[in-house]
Amino acid sequence: MTLFDGGLTPLEGGHSGETFLGTSGDEQVVVRIHGGRSAARGESAVDVDAAVLRLVRGLVPVPEVLEVRRPDPAADIPAILVTSFLPGERLDLVLPTASSDLQARIGTQLGELLTRLNRMPFLRSGPFIDPDLAIGSWGAEARDLRAFTEDLLPDSPLAAWVAADREALLELAGRAQDLLDPIDRVCLVHSDFNPKNLLVDPDSGEITGVLDWEFAHAGLPVADLGNLLRDEHTSAFVDAVLSSVEVDGVDHDGPEDILAMARAADLWALVELASRAGENPVATRAHDHLLALTRTS
Secondary structure (H helix, E strand, C coil): CCCCEEEEEECCCCCCCCEEEEEECCEEEEEEEECCCCHHHCCCHHHHHHHHHHHHECCECCCCEEEEECCEHHHCECEEEEEECCCCEEHHHHHHHCCHHHHHHHHHHHHHHHHHHCCCEECCCEEECCCCCCECCCCHHHHCHHHHHHHHCCCCHHHHCCHHHHHHHHHHHHHHHHHHCCCCCEEEECCCCCHHHEEECCCCCCEEEECCCCCCEEECCCHHHHHHCCCCCCHHHHHHHHHHCCCCCCCCCCHHHHHHHHHHHHHHHHHHHHCCCCCCHHHHHHHHHHHHHHHHC
């Protein structure tokens, strides 16, 4: 059965080059063709992505899964995931000109949405590896942020940093790990929860979609918060998010403490992205952000 027809138009906002807008009859659909980065995740990646969307549908605004086609490596045919098209505008395009009131409404909803995500528990952390969302292993080096950073330093753009910056980065990673060590809860993590992947109604501020779940895993309940607030500093938005989010089962002394843990958790993603600087604008921006953070922390 073919659920999309006609031509495919690349969707703006992503850097994988895998996501397209298509049609099915009179309806618009989103077609994700698993090439490159997604194909590297293995033949089960499309099944995992579909399973995550089905897991959260009804709790979080996500598209409906319409069709899943597994890859055929022998015929060089990639996997394809077809989902419904959601209304709304990307948050990264809305926030810069939004009033303080609109920013606060959006931030409040996102804090509540993050609360729902971190109340979806798992017994241990790791990547999803099959359609039943069984959890695999990140490897021994991923248990400690400083060790993870040390492992990435030699063979990445981070190796070009001067010695003082490299040492400061390792010290920053060590302090961040100290903040994260007391957290013993594991939950569903979107892992790319940034304004580019969030759709909103620009008038009401309603969150209409959370997109691109390909990096979803079981992990820290403050990770998505750190991702969301990585580049967002306007007080109306940040204060609304922090005042509405609830991080159950994690000892803290209030919003500032939660934010510190969230930024520590986001360092995992920042280091990994920075180690791939030059691959795409997001990775290069993360590299520059990490260097600035290292020099000011």
